[in-house]
Amino acid sequence: ESKYGFTRDQLFEGYRICRDKGIKRFGIHIFVASNELDPNYFVETADILFKVIVDISRALNIRFEFANLSGGIGIPYRPEQDPIDLPAMSRGIKEKYDQIIVGRGFAPLKIFTECGRYITGPYGYLVSKVLHIKDTYKQFAGLDACMANLMRPALYGAYHHITVLGKEKRPHDFVYDVTGSLCENNDKFAIDRMLPKLTPGDTVVIHDAGAHGFAMGFNYNGKLRSAELLLREDGSVVPIRRAETVKDYFATLDFNGLKRFKI
Numbered sequence: 001e002s003k004y005g006f007t008r009d010q011l012f013e014g015y016r017i018c019r020d021k022g023i024k025r026f027g028i029h030i031f032v033a034s035n036e037l038d039p040n041y042f043v044e045t046a047d048i049l050f051k052v053i054v055d056i057s058r059a060l061n062i063r064f065e066f067a068n069l070s071g072g073i074g075i076p077y078r079p080e081q082d083p084i085d086l087p088a089m090s091r092g093i094k095e096k097y098d099q100i101i102v103g104r105g106f107a108p109l110k111i112f113t114e115c116g117r118y119i120t121g122p123y124g125y126l127v128s129k130v131l132h133i134k135d136t137y138k139q140f141a142g143l144d145a146c147m148a149n150l151m152r153p154a155l156y157g158a159y160h161h162i163t164v165l166g167k168e169k170r171p172h173d174f175v176y177d178v179t180g181s182l183c184e185n186n187d188k189f190a191i192d193r194m195l196p197k198l199t200p201g202d203t204v205v206i207h208d209a210g211a212h213g214f215a216m217g218f219n220y221n222g223k224l225r226s227a228e229l230l231l232r233e234d235g236s237v238v239p240i241r242r243a244e245t246v247k248d249y250f251a252t253l254d255f256n257g258l259k260r261f262k263i
């Protein structure tokens with residue numbers, strides 16, 4: 001069902017067309033996983049890709065300079081999850097490289113990766129305030145943030161861990177839907193989440209927002225992107241991006257067009 005990439009037959013055909021047009025330098029790229037925590041998955045992916053490289057190289061008499069294993073390395077969004085064992089992944093890929101690429105005479109082959117989430121995800125936090133508590137048939141905690149700041153929970157029901165500043169050690173014996181401020185019912189950061197008792201003004205920290213947070217942000221409903229602050233190892237805080245303003249929101253409108261209309 002993937003919308004990416006080529007079939008195996010198309011790969012052979014594509015490289016053949018390139019070779020026949022005089023292309024001399026070749027590389028190949030694969031992207032098969034997203035947020036994967038099992039190192040074997042990446043080892044198997046390398047196995048598939050290295051074998052394809054050997055098959056195409058032999059069939060078309062070309063040489064590959066690089067294989068890009070792409071990103072997809074996952075992060076433990078849930079506290080009970082373990083981080084991926086990167087050394088095990090690296091050892092496994094190296095074994096495949098030695099067996100398939102070196103063993104069959106196709107070295108050297110540069111190996112690239114292009115990890116996104118693994119590098120930025122755990123190091124960003126969405127910091128928000130509780131605006132109000134709504135008590136109907138369940139408890140809703142409404143935040144001043146919304147899915148325009150972090151879309152993953154609304155988009156794919158993704159789990160993001162939440163802590164409440166100063167209440168980390170209190171019993172988590174209240175169940176809340178933690179909601180954003182957009183007029184979309186799926187604008188929720190968490191559904192039925194056990195948290196300490198919340199009150200308006202509490203600071204709610206949503207974890208692992210360093211990937212697919214700000215970058216996936218949007219302006220629907222006039223929502224303005226928030227500021228970004230860098231917390232340094234020495235505890236100092238450096239503003240690295242100011243918050244958007246209403247002026248920014250209208251900055252791309254071309255009011256000159258209005259002159260064409262007679263009011």
Ligand SMILES: Cc1ncc(COP(=O)(O)O)c(C=O)c1O
Binds near residue numbers: 073117211
């Ligand atoms: C082609 C390609 N490379 C790399 C990445 C980064 O993936 P990740 O952030 O899961 O490491 C993506 C993500 O969509 C991608 O489409």
